[in-house]
Each structure stands twice: as C-alpha cells, then as structure tokens.
Amino acid sequence: MHEIYIFLMAIAIILIVAKLFGEVAVRCGQSAIVGELLAGVIIGPSVLGLVSETPVLAGIAEIGAIILLFEVGLSLNIKEFAKAGGWAAAVAIVGVILPYIFGYYVFLQFGFSSTQAIFAGAVLTATSVGITARVFMDLKRIETQEAKIVLGAAVIDDVIGLAILAVVLKLVSGGVVTAGTIAQVSGMAILFLIVSVGAGLLIAPTLFKYVSKMKQDQVVFIMAVAFCLIISAVASKVGLAPIVGAFAAGLVLSSTEYKTEIRKRVMPLYVFFVPIFFVLMGTQVDVSVFNPFIEANRTILLLTAVLFAVALISKTAAGFVVFKKGVNKLLIGVSMVPRGEVGLIFAGIGLKNNVFGCDDYSALVAVIMLTTFVTPFILKYLISKDNK
C-alpha cells in the first residue's frame, strides 16, 4: 500500500506544481514550460526531494513525450511540411556540424581526453524539439513557416544524432567505426520515416473509415492513440527515439478528415501527460554544481559558461543557412538551441560508459539545462518583436 501512496502522491504533486509554476511563468509573460522545468528542479532530489524518478513515472513521462510529438505532428500539414524539407535538412546538418566541432575543441582546451571531447561534441549536437514545439504551441505559432523548418530540422537532427550516438558508442566499446556502419545506421533511420509516413498515408484513411463506423464512444481517438503508440514502438525497435514515430503518426493523421476530432480529444491527455514529462526532466537537474562558493566548482563553472556560449552561438548560426525571404533566420536558429532530453540521454550514456566523470558530466548537464531554460525567454522576445 505504501508504494501506491508514493506513486499517486508523486503524480498529484507533479501536476499541482506544474500548474502553479506554469501559472507564474504565464503571468510573467513566459511559456508555461519554464515554470514546469523549474518546478521539477525544486521538487527534485537536489532541492526538496519530494519526487524522484521511478520506472512507472518514467513510463508515464515517456507517454508524455509521445503525446507531445503526436500533437505536434497532428497540428502540421504534411504537404507544407514536405515543402520545408530542403531548408530543414540544411539547418539540421549545419546545426550538427558546428556544435560538434566547437564542443570538441572546448573540451580539448580544458585538458580532457580526445574520447571525452568526441562524446561532448556529440552531446551538443542533439536538438530537443519538445521544448521548442511546446513554446510554439503555447504562443500559437506552431503553423508558421519558421516552426515547420525548425520541427523538420529537429526531426532530421534526431536522426543524425542517433547515427552519431551509435558511432560514438562503437568507439567507446572499442569497435571499429567504418563508413559502412554510419551509412547503415543513418539509412535505417531515414528509411523508417519514409516507409512509416508513406505506408501510413496509404493505410490510415481506409483504416480509420472502418474505425469511425464503430459504435463505442471516442473510438476514433483511442485508435489514433494506439496507432501512434505502435509507430512509436516500431521506431524504438529500429533504434530510433520513440518520439520520431509519434511525430510520423501525427503527420499521417493530420491529413485525414478526423484530424480535428482527434486533436480535441488528445488535449486532455496532453495536459495530463506532458507536464509530467517536463517536470521529471527538471527533477534530473542537480543544482549543487552551480554553487560558486565551492573552490572545485570554479573550473567547472568556467567550462559550463564557455560551453553554454558555444552551444548557444553554434545552433543559432545554423538558422542563417535559410536563404529564404520573409523568414526569421534568428528565430529558427534560436529554436534549435535547447538540447533537452536528447542531450541528457547522450550525457547519461557517456557517464554510464565511464567516458565522463562527475565534473564534466555536471558541466554538460548544466549546459543542457541552461539551453533549455534560456530558449523560451529568447523565443518569446523574438516572437513579440516579430509581431510589431
């Protein structure tokens, strides 16, 4: 009975602090997500210790990330999304190369080994589309040209990032990295997206025509969620992040006549699951690495500051490869800045494989957190300036 108590209380606390801190953020003119992340930091193990991650909460948060990207996919128009494809690819590729080179160089300058530097570079390449998508959603900007390029770039980035991760892991485990391995991993990812969206577009309209004839309440909505979960599961099976599949599923269903109905019903799931995902991300932050009064932290603080500047500038620069009139290049670049959950996963793998020690790991986590915290503020500012 004690476990059930902890479990139910954890979800209740997460939902309440998410809404309270989210409210403060909204009233300060910011996106609710900043409040939710901060709420997570405060109730997490490094401050109050009210909630810490358990397998059940992690599972629910995983559904949160999936629902988030599903809704992002649903809100898009697949034809317009395809149009943004070329620019998205350009932004993604430059947005991987620049942070990688700079991250690698900074780590070497601070006296780390080349293996550590290679891994640190990889950590900085990932883009967390979740944070940015949420800001665009909160500000009702999800259907702009910029949002489409950014979301496309983030998806391509995810594909490239997973290829890099596979390659880096081979390096760590002493394996030989060949052009063949790289081609195989990346090829798989790209193939998955093309096949899943293509097959989905062929099957979904007929499938959901039958589903819509079923007599139970909200059956189209539940079957759409099941469809999304299956594609997410298959994505994880081929070594991709499940959210890539969720995004593909949303994209497929956005072209059906049931789009509006599904989106309306998904919203209550969204407001339940998604804040759990963001608050749990916040709980994984250890604030003690920021304490400047501890002598040993100073080099780490300097490393953090330099890496943060590099992380910010290198992704922002990627936005400027879009040579298209009327597009806010700065907005695109800044949108690519947050590393979020993908960066955290990379850093965690580095720690687990003894590539990173506690110091450099903490620095990377701090940078990931800073990019995640700072982006919504800058985006909000840029969008409000854009409106004038």
Place this chain on the structure above:
Amino acid sequence: MHEIYIFLMAIAIILIVAKLFGEVAVRCGQSAIVGELLAGVIIGPSVLGLVSETPVLAGIAEIGAIILLFEVGLSLNIKEFAKAGGWAAAVAIVGVILPYIFGYYVFLQFGFSSTQAIFAGAVLTATSVGITARVFMDLKRIETQEAKIVLGAAVIDDVIGLAILAVVLKLVSGGVVTAGTIAQVSGMAILFLIVSVGAGLLIAPTLFKYVSKMKQDQVVFIMAVAFCLIISAVASKVGLAPIVGAFAAGLVLSSTEYKTEIRKRVMPLYVFFVPIFFVLMGTQVDVSVFNPFIEANRTILLLTAVLFAVALISKTAAGFVVFKKGVNKLLIGVSMVPRGEVGLIFAGIGLKNNVFGCDDYSALVAVIMLTTFVTPFILKYLISKDNK
C-alpha cells in the same frame, strides 16, 4: 530500447483489442466491458501471451480504476446519495454476512481446513463496484435509485471487506484478533470517508474558485484530477483501497459548479485508462483450470460450480433487504454479485501467505471471474425488462 518497445506495444495492443472485443460485445447488445475482460483473457499469458502485467502497466491500470471511480463519484448527486445511505448499509451488511457463511461452509464440506474456509469466506464478501458501475454507465443508468444504493453499498462493502481482510491477515500471521482490532480498522475506514467528504465539501468550492481564475488551458480539470489522486493516496495511506478515495473526491466535486466541465475533460482520460484496467484484469485469468478433460480438475470444477452458485445467490439475496416501493430489488442484488479486482486481491494474498494451494486458489479465481462475466449479462437483461 527493447523495454520501451514492449511497453508501448502492450498499451497499443490493449487499447486495440479492448475496442475490437468491446465492439463485438456492444453489437451483441452487451456492455463493452464483457468484451474488454474477454480481450484480456485472450491476450493474457494463459492463451496468446501477448501481454502480461508489469509494474508500469499495473500503475497505469491503478490510475484507470481511480479515474473510473472518480467519474462514478462525479456523476452522482451527493444529497441523493446520502438519502440512499441507510438502504445501502443494509444491503452491504447482509451482502457480506451471507456470502461469508456460505463460502466458509462449502469449503469445509470439500475437506479444506478451517483457516482456508475462513479466508475463502472473506474472498466471497468483496463487491467490485467497478464492473457494476461501468455497466450502469454504459447503459446510462448511473443516476437511478438502484445505482445509488448499489454504489453506496459497494463502498460500505469495501470498508467492511478491508476490515475483514485486516482481521483475517492477523489470524494467518498468528496474531490475536480482538474486538478492539476489528473496531479500530473499521473505525478508521468510516472516519476517513466522513472526514474526506466533509473536509472536501468545505474546502473544494473555495479552492476551485481560485483555480478557475488561473490562465492555463484546462487547469480546473487537471487540478480536479490532482485532488482526486491526493485523496486516493490518503485512502491507501490509512489502509483503504485508493478507489474509495477517488469515489469520495468525485462525490465532493459533483456538488461544485465545475462538475460538467470536469466530466467532459475526464472522458478522454477515462476511455484511455479504464479499458487498460479491465483488460489487465482479464489477463490475470488462467483458462487452463477450466479444462474438464484433466481428471484432477473435476473436483475443482465441482467446487467452482457450487461456490459460483453460492456466490450468485447470497449476494442477490442481499438486494431483498431493501423494503422500498418502486425499487428493483433483484437488480440491486445482482449488481452486488461481481467480486472483480477486490476478490482477486484477497485470493492473491491468501495464495501468497500459503493459506491456499493452487487448486483452491484457481477455484476462487474462476468464481470471481464467473461472477464478473455473468453479471453484465443478467443486469442488461433485467434493465431491458425494466424498460418495458
């Protein structure tokens, strides 16, 4: 990545089979729940083995049970519910005493020990309000007089059942059961309901007036869910089933002006979480105990048949204590028949404490399953007859 695949696929499969089997049930004029339970039996370990319970799925199913009872509480009117209180108590008390005596007697007749008989009696006392509530919901009968008496009785039954369980567990662990222990456990349960509903009625209107002024989307709904989870958690803390707290929370919020809004938003959560609960209940059934071609199963089959008859008749008889005009006594009695999850939990505790062997445990599980399967059919029939 493999774990995520299994997890996401399990939820997708559960949702899809729930809707497909539910559809068949609905088209056959039955409640969707019969289909969902059967879907669980078929995908469960004893038939196809597609899905088996994991801690994460159990956690999600727990939320399903909580959302179900929350919605049941929300759909009621607290004043009318209080009016049904006296009759509900009478039905509950008789519905505990009769099955207990008969279950005890049958077990002794089949040559089991008196400890086993005492435990078996206890297993038969529990009423699973979930199944009945769902049937009433599906048939849009949740606001009838009969439904109110049954739901009230089921809640009181749960309170009595947990007192019996605590007492029986003391017996098994060699402790001394005194009138004091019994009074303490039961007193705690009753006190909890009175205090939580009373305090809730005082606090909730003011609390939710502030919440409704918050600027985020669907904030009243999410705070209502958090409120429900907290009361459920507290219920589990004082040794009650969490669903008792969820029911109390729903009852409290049903008297506020936000009732309609909360119910509308809860529905998508309901259609996502609740089928997961029922399908998982189905997966826990082992169909091999029903195989009559295995010699050793015959005594168990006879025991099962006799226990089933006793379980059916004794709870049905409890409905006839309601001496009120215009009330369908038979409908009330039959509604009390399903033992569902509460009975399963009791039987499981008996198995874990070595009170039951595999044989008698299987017989009890079969009886619980039969009462659960058969009730929606009888209820459907009685309600359709009532309409003429």
